[in-house]
Amino acid sequence: xxxxxxxxxxxxxxxxxxxxYITDYSxxxxxxxxxxxxxxxxxxLLQLDLKRPYNTLLKLSKKxxxxxxxxxxxxKVVVLAGYKTVKEALVDKADCGINSFIFLQRxxxxxxxxxxxxxxxxxxTLTNLRxxxxxxxxxxxxxxxxxxxxxxxxxxxYAVSNIICSLVYGSRFEYDDPEFTSMVDRTNRxxxxxxxxxxxxxxxxxxxxxxxxxxxxxxxxxKLNNKQNMKLFSQLKETLNPQMCxxxxxxxxxxxxxxxxxxxxxxxxxxxxxxxxxxxTTATTLRWALLLMTKYPKIQxxxxxEISRVIGTRQVQVEDRRNLPFTDAVIHExxxxxxxxxxxxxxxxxxxxxxxxxxxxxxxxxxxxxTSVLYDETEWEKPHSFHPAHFLDKDGKFVKQDAFMPFSAGxxxxxxxxxxxxxxxxxxxxxxxHFCFTPPPGVKEEDLDLTPRVGLTLNPSHHxxxxxxxx
Numbered sequence: 001x002x003x004x005x006x007x008x009x010x011x012x013x014x015x016x017x018x019x020x021y022i023t024d025y026s027x028x029x030x031x032x033x034x035x036x037x038x039x040x041x042x043x044x045l046l047q048l049d050l051k052r053p054y055n056t057l058l059k060l061s062k063k064x065x066x067x068x069x070x071x072x073x074x075x076k077v078v079v080l081a082g083y084k085t086v087k088e089a090l091v092d093k094a095d096c097g098i099n100s101f102i103f104l105q106r107x108x109x110x111x112x113x114x115x116x117x118x119x120x121x122x123x124x125t126l127t128n129l130r131x132x133x134x135x136x137x138x139x140x141x142x143x144x145x146x147x148x149x150x151x152x153x154x155x156x157x158y159a160v161s162n163i164i165c166s167l168v169y170g171s172r173f174e175y176d177d178p179e180f181t182s183m184v185d186r187t188n189r190x191x192x193x194x195x196x197x198x199x200x201x202x203x204x205x206x207x208x209x210x211x212x213x214x215x216x217x218x219x220x221x222x223k224l225n226n227k228q229n230m231k232l233f234s235q236l237k238e239t240l241n242p243q244m245c246x247x248x249x250x251x252x253x254x255x256x257x258x259x260x261x262x263x264x265x266x267x268x269x270x271x272x273x274x275x276x277x278x279x280x281t282t283a284t285t286l287r288w289a290l291l292l293m294t295k296y297p298k299i300q301x302x303x304x305x306e307i308s309r310v311i312g313t314r315q316v317q318v319e320d321r322r323n324l325p326f327t328d329a330v331i332h333e334x335x336x337x338x339x340x341x342x343x344x345x346x347x348x349x350x351x352x353x354x355x356x357x358x359x360x361x362x363x364x365x366x367x368x369x370x371t372s373v374l375y376d377e378t379e380w381e382k383p384h385s386f387h388p389a390h391f392l393d394k395d396g397k398f399v400k401q402d403a404f405m406p407f408s409a410g411x412x413x414x415x416x417x418x419x420x421x422x423x424x425x426x427x428x429x430x431x432x433x434h435f436c437f438t439p440p441p442g443v444k445e446e447d448l449d450l451t452p453r454v455g456l457t458l459n460p461s462h463h464x465x466x467x468x469x470x471x
C-alpha cells in the first residue's frame with residue numbers, strides 16, 4: 001500500500017509521464033507486439049510479481065506469444081520468449097538492431113553501453129583476459145590452486161573470486177584478508193539488493209529514491225568498493241613494470257591509448273564488472289550444484305562413481321571432462337535448471353525493427369527471456385525437473401543442446417564463458433571427489449527448498465549442508 005500511495009502521488013505530479021504514455025500507446029499501429037493493456041504511469045506493474053518478474057513474463061508469453069509488449073511503469077518493454085525466437089533475434093539476425101546494450105540499473109552500470117565504447121572495451125578486455133590465461137592451461141593452474149586451498153567451511157565466493165582477481169589484478173588474496181573478504185561480501189550483498197522490488201521501483205520512478213533504504217545501502221557499497229579499487233589501482237601503478245605485465249589492470253594502464261575509452265572511469269567500471277560477474281555467477285551455480293547433489297543423492301553417487309573410476313585420487317584436470325560425460329551432464333543440467341540470470345541483460349533497439357511481423361520502434365528496451373529458453377517445453381523432455389539425461393544420448397555419451405543458453409547468445413554472450421566453464425568443472429569435480437554432501441541432522445532430502453531467493457541473480461535460499469570427507 002505504501003508503494004501504491006507513492007505511485008499515485010507520482011501520477012499527480014507526473015503529467016509529462018502521462019502525456020508520454022498516452023502518445024506512445026495511442027500512436028502505436030496494429031503491428032506492434034501484443035500484450036496486456038497498461039494503466040497510465042503504472043503500466044502493468046500491478047500484474048507483475050516484482051520479486052520474480054520472470055515468472056510473470058513466462059506466463060504472459062503463453063497468452064500473448066513469443067514476442068509481446070509489457071509496460072514496467074511508464075517504460076515500454078518488448079519481451080522475446082522461447083528458444084527459436086531468442087536465437088533468431090540474437091544469433092540468426094544479429095544485425096537486426098536488437099543488440100544495442102543499455103544500462104540495467106540507475107547509477108549502476110552493468111558492463112558497457114553501446115557503440116564504439118562497447119566494441120573497444122569488449123575487444124580489449126577479451127584479448128587481455130585470454131593473454132593472462134582465461135580458458136588456457138595457465139588459468140587451470142590458478143583454479144587448481146584454489147581447489148587445493150578450498151575449505152568447505154569458507155564461503156565459496158572467496159575461492160571463485162580469487163580466480164578473477166588473479167587475472168584482473170595479477171595476484172590472489174588470502175582468505176583472511178579483510179580488504180578482500182569485505183569487497184566480496186559487499187559485492188554479493190549489492191547483487192541481492194539490485195534485484196529487490198524497491199530498487200526496481202526506484203529505477204522506474206527515481207523521485208522515490210529518498211524513501212528507498214535499499215538504494216542508499218547499495219550506493220554505499222558501490223562507493224566503498226570503488227574506493228578500494230582505486231587504492232589497488234594506485235598500488236599497481238606505483239609498481240608498474242612494462243617488462244612484466246601482471247594482469248588486466250597493468251595492461252590497461254600500459255595500453256598507451258589516450259582516447260576517451262581508456263579513461264580511469266572506464267577502468268573502474270570494467271574491473272568492477274569483471275569482479276562482480278566473476279565472483280557471483282560461478283559461485284552461485286556451484287552452490288546450486290551442491291544443493292542439488294544433496295537433494296538427489298543417487299545422482300551424487302553416480303557422479304562420484306564416475307570420478308572414482310576415471311580419475312581416482314589424482315588431481316582433476318580440464319582434459320578429464322571428455323571422459324566424465326555424466327559429471328559434465330550434471331553440471332550442464334545444474335546451469336539449465338538453476339537459471340541464475342532468468343531475464344538475461346536488457347537490450348535496446350538501435351533502429352526501427354520489424355521482427356516476426358511486429359514493428360519495434362528504435363530505442364525500445366528488449367528482454368530476451370532466458371528462462372523461457374532453458375525451460376522451453378518444446379526443447380527439453382522434463383524442463384522443470386533436474387534431469388541430467390537431457391545432455392546424454394542412449395549410450396551415455398555427452399551431447400550438446402542448442403537450447404542451452406545460460407550465458408546468453410550472439411554478440412552480447414558472456415565474455416567470461418570459457419573461464420566459468422573451466423571453474424565449474426574443476427571446482428565441482430574436485431569437491432565431489434573429496435566430499436559427500438548431505439543435509440544437516442534432522443533435515444530430509446525432500447525438505448531442501450529449491451526456491452531461489454530474490455536478487456539480480458537467482459541464488460539458492462539460505463541452507464546448510466554437511467560435507468563428509470570420502471575415504
